[in-house]
Amino acid sequence: MKRGIAIFVLLVVCTGMLAGCWSKKELTDLAFIIAVGLDKTKDGKYLASFQVVNPGNVAGATQRGGGAAGVPVSIYTSTGDTLVEASRKASEKMSRLLYYAHTNLMVIGEEVAREGLDGVFDALERNSQFRTTAHLVIAHGHSAKEILTVLTPVDKISANQIIKTLEFSEMAWGQTMNVDVWQVIRDLASPGRNPVITGVRIEGNPARGKRQTNVQSSVPDARVSLDGLALFKNGRLVKWVNGPTARGVVWVLDRIKQTNVTIPWNEKQEAIGYRTVRAKTDVEATVKRGRPTVSVHIKAEGDISEALVPIHLDDANVLFQLEKEIERDIKKEVKQAIETAQRARTDVFGFGDAVHRAAPRLWKKIQNEWHDRYFPELDVTVTADIYIRRIGLRNKPYMEK
Template identity: 30%
Template sequence: MKKLLLLTLALTLFMSGCWSRVELEERIIVAAVGFDTAKDPDKIEVTAQIIMPGQLGTTDNGGGNSKEAVNVYTDTGYNVFDALRNITRQTGKKLFLAEIGVFIVGESLARKDIGSVMDFIRRDAEPNIRSWVVVVKGRAKEALETQLTVEKVWALQITKMIQAAKFNAKAPMIDILDFEKATRSATTRPVVPVMTIGQEKETSQNSMYPSRKLVLGGSAIFKDYSLVGCLDEGESRGFLWIDGEVKSGIVVVPHPGGEEQLMALEIIRASSEVKPAISNDGNMSIKIKVNEEGNIGEIRPDHIELFYPENIKMLEKAKQTVIQNEVLAAIEKAQDLNADIFGFGEAVRRKYPKEWPQYEKKWDELFPLLDVQVEVEAKIRRTGMIINPQPD
């Protein structure tokens, strides 16, 4: 009996494995999906970048036409599911959505509403809710049709651009799951990286897709699934300072000697603390403390004696000023948009759980007027391989 049971289980696993292989052969892998407004206001335009496995190992030797490793298909529908299913009229195969690395939202649709987009991604069993989400200035279709040079699968290059944001701290990183968590929070609002499409370059004769530059920088702020405003790169880093998500990057500061030169100070580590306080009369305030450590990356002109501690202190103060200005700029923009992107409300709830209900009801009234104090401590740990200036 036991042997029969084991045999049955083995056959079941074998049969299911064969079925999965056959099913996969009848489907095509989607690397990225983009969403835009359609000409028909009752519809949505969806673009899918499809991986062509047979072309991944090919190279263009200069003779004949080189086939792309991806193809891009666009169609419309009354909702996302309808539009994706309509794309199969062009592909002849079902779409396999489990390998999607990034979802791209066109700015026009983002300003309108992306609630239906997020509903489909959460509801369908295939899409990975750990996939990245990005807003593009322009149309998502244009971004997905852009021929990129580093990766044969262009969507993979976009994914790596998002992951590389941690090296310069000029844009946030957020996946579908964290976007939904922030959206469903009583007070916190999600922040999404912004991608810009550059001017079209000369299209290769071997490609049907235009060559353009895609650049990641800045942030888009959402409220109730709609884009309400954007942060520039400096404001975005201000947000990341507060959020404790600055891992690396370059702080550019004015030369203390007064010359029209700038210096580059590398960020090697940073942390932040957000401390809410409620006074006896019920007034609320937030105190932010940012701690940063870094190295000197570049100084020109280089006649600064780094051997003297007072000169290091001077550079640290200049860096503190830049960081503080970025933080204050982010706070000002968020308060102007009445969007608590920093999680201040959540910080108050955790520290004052009993008092929080009375503040939660009127958080939209309190946040724009919230007293926020910022303190920055920046340290320079290393000066690089040069201590004294070069002789004239």
Template identity: 50%
Template sequence: MKRKSLFLLVMTIMMVLLTSCWSKKELTDLSFVSAMGIDKTKDGRYELTFQIINPGNVAGLQGGGGTQSPPVTIYSASGDNLVEASRRASARISRRLYYAHTNLVVIGEKLAREEGINILIDSIDRDPEFRITTSLVIANQSSAADLVKALTPVDKIPANKIMKTLEFTQRKWGENLKVSFQEVMRSLESPGGEALVSGFRLVGNPQQAEKLDNLQQSAPEATLRASGIAVFKNGKLIDWLYNSPARGSVWILDKIQGTDINVDWKEKKEALAYQTVRQKTDVSVKMIKGKPYASVHTRVEGDLGEVEVPVDTRQPAVIKKMEKAAGKEIKKELQTAIKQAQTDKVDIFGFGEALERTRPNQWEKLKSEWDDDVYFPKLDVDVTVEAYIRRTGLRNKSFLSSVKEKQH
């Protein structure tokens, strides 16, 4: 009898503890937000633009048949803060906004420059549904709403197009960075409060970008493209990096995955294309007679991708000369990036953090004036580059060399 009573007691407890579906969410009651744009209105309110997935339309478009409706629906709402704006959206949306699958947040350039992003990040980080791995981009020469509303070919969900573009261009070119909320938060919490966030902009007519017939053209009139890297200091956008300063900055941060370096050869400009395969960059700072000195060392391995002049790569001396020329070009980009950062007075490379790790006592004395004209803007940085050519392609002797020999 006791055993039977004990069994019933255990079963009762298990039934209570294992009760399921108490917090269930029906799919038909949810609106899946794939991207969210944040702008500031003229009257100082926050305007949120939601990119909501239409599951049936996405499946139909990807399968080549079915409905010709857009794969996403756009809703907007405004409020004095993000929570109010999100709740005000309920007046227009029949389902609850669900942020667990939000892959992208876009912040307007005007808002990032005038007010900053610290308050926005704090608000989003408090929401239990938002993931800190969500990607963050800044709308460059566009509003966040323009980017979120734009329809894109190939990648039917516009948020996926932006994220994949950032991943691909970082891997192949290196002038942009794919960063998450977690990475931006960590950077803004650093001693100098500096951070780098990739920019994206709309090329073409914003009204045309919202139309489905824009996707029915082989060359869409309006497209989205990665554009520059936004530089933040104390949470506010202060500058944009493009071309060499952008790629050089990514390089010093040891985040270059691959890129091409054009190298001069003899009298011809940009005659060689050096394709990087792998690289490793180390940054260190030391104190000499009470003054900080920084060093940046990069070791690069790559392939010879293109040769526009007659050259015989079978000769070791020729390869050595090419490696030296490639290293010189890379060094120029790194120095350009450092000079730009010192002009902006933003230690985006973490020289201060490197000093703090190795010389914490000295750092305590310098940190209050680090970004001022006293230290970082005048910091001596020694840049060294080791470049190696590992492969020259399927041909050792240049085809142009063979042609030249035949002609003579």
């Protein structure tokens, strides 16, 4: 009797497992979308661009001589009043079902970003296939479609080239940020913080960049490169920042991993280079006389990366003076970034969230006017502690000889 019951239970379990293929899809019926671009047409509709992998060209590109095998990706476009409508409408041009599980990049056109991101991410977040860990960039000076059509020589799939550039640039340079869709959604939903998204632009001729000859030359006709940070307010792009100001934003957001700071010395500009290896930024809010104030404290450790003037790096007093000079330079970048955001009336640093944590009752009263009234007049104190840990293999530069 017990044996019969065991066999029956085993058959029921096996039957349930065998029924798991009811929603199967053959690989030959799926179009693997690696990247999605979003622009606006002249009549105000969404123009969606889908970068689809050509599996045979990617897999056999190395064996058949790289670019000679054919283009690794194809671009399909469709229009619609909403993103879902544009996605569904693309089925008129494609012989396969659109599959978003491998979508790693989303490119938003500058016009769409300036009009507002409201409603753009709702369909993506609800889609069970789309991963909100996909990287997000803003097309600066070009359309999202043009960005996705440029063929890249090293990474055969151009979306992968943009993703890797985002990761390594944030790690080594510190003037860009690697942001995903989920992070932007959280920033949009927070009353005390606005999103910051890295921009991308095309260097060269976009028309030639989409041809296969672009990957068959040691000097491509077009390249995709990172270009500044886009500051948002109420879901709309309001300001681009570049250079030291962009790095100041990254400093405050505690996203600096490594970067190189160059300071003057002995009346020579850009004389000493300092490379950070570790950095930490703490943001704290307090209330003074009924008004919020914020303190930003930066702590960094690093090495001397270059010295282009005669200097005695084996002298502790000289190293102390260098540390103070580097502190002044970093604080200048941070203050410039904060002032720029205050003029644009957008808190991209999360100072509002810090005030919320420190004084919940006060925040409840001022949150509706935070970006336009309180943040532009916010008193922010910036301090920095910089340490030089290593000076390299030479104490005295050879130039002094």
